[in-house]
Amino acid sequence: MSDAEAQKKAAGEAAAALVESGMVVGLGTGSTAAWFVRALAARKLDIVGVPTSQATGELAASLGIRIAELGETSQIDLTVDGADEIGPGLSLIKGGGAALLREKLVWEASKRCVVIADAAKQVPTLGKYPLPIEVVTFGHQTTALRICDALAECDVGVAPRLRVRDGQPVRTDEGNLIYDAACGRIEEPAALAAALKSVTGVVDHGLFLDLADRALIGGPGGVTTLEP
Numbered sequence: 602m603s604d605a606e607a608q609k610k611a612a613g614e615a616a617a618a619l620v621e622s623g624m625v626v627g628l629g630t631g632s633t634a635a636w637f638v639r640a641l642a643a644r645k646l647d648i649v650g651v652p653t654s655q656a657t658g659e660l661a662a663s664l665g666i667r668i669a670e671l672g673e674t675s676q677i678d679l680t681v682d683g684a685d686e687i688g689p690g691l692s693l694i695k696g697g698g699a700a701l702l703r704e705k706l707v708w709e710a711s712k713r714c715v716v717i718a719d720a721a722k723q724v725p726t727l728g729k730y731p732l733p734i735e736v737v738t739f740g741h742q743t744t745a746l747r748i749c750d751a752l753a754e755c756d757v758g759v760a761p762r763l764r765v766r767d768g769q770p771v772r773t774d775e776g777n778l779i780y781d782a783a784c785g786r787i788e789e790p791a792a793l794a795a796a797l798k799s800v801t802g803v804v805d806h807g808l809f810l811d812l813a814d815r816a817l818i819g820g821p822g823g824v825t826t827l828e829p
Contacts, residue, residue, distance in 0.1 A: 608719035608819030613637035629682025696733030696807030731781035733807040744802030
């Protein structure tokens with residue numbers, strides 16, 4: 602196991618220790634969140650998991666975690682999820698796994714949200730990791746041009762690129778497309794978030810602001826806790 606994977610595993614296990622029987626738990630998506638799901642299953646608690654993607658739901662069910670769709674349970678007590686970048690004030694970029702819409706819906710329905718990551722994900726300024734932007738399929742090329750204008754308004758002079766895998770556009774669980782914007786630096790995340798949400802055709806974006814209550818960062822010396 603690489604150092605990065607060991608750090609992810611440690612962060613996932615630390616987050617699993619926060620869960621108590623009787624909770625409704627949001628289950629994140631991605632490699633770090635998968636470590637959390639495995640550690641949570643090993644505790645054999647009486648919980649209900651609300652997965653943020655089909656892949657996470659399949660993993661949780663295979664490990665014996667009882668799952669439910671968002672809205673089928675009471676308010677979610679705790680959501681644990683990974684991030685592609687963790688910036689100042691626990692501002693985040695998410696969506697590398699193309700599940701950002703479902704993730705954000707679950708996060709916003711939760712009483713508490715904990716982000717877990719390896720040490721490399723913590724950055725002084727968001728933007729080195731390309732910002733995922735989920736768009737509807739119809740007219741997506743036109744939407745991409747309007748996204749360019751929104752980025753330019755926020756002094757981010759890049760053109761978003763359609764995410765492609767094996768020669769085919771990546772589709773989300775909702776059937777939407779993902780454009781990635783290699784911003785470099787995002788000096789004003791809140792302004793950029795608002796500008797992108799104003800574009801018709803944009804379903805959502807990977808900026809998660811003022812949502813995380815705590816971060817558990819796995820590092821060489823163990824797991825560090827951060828708060829906004």
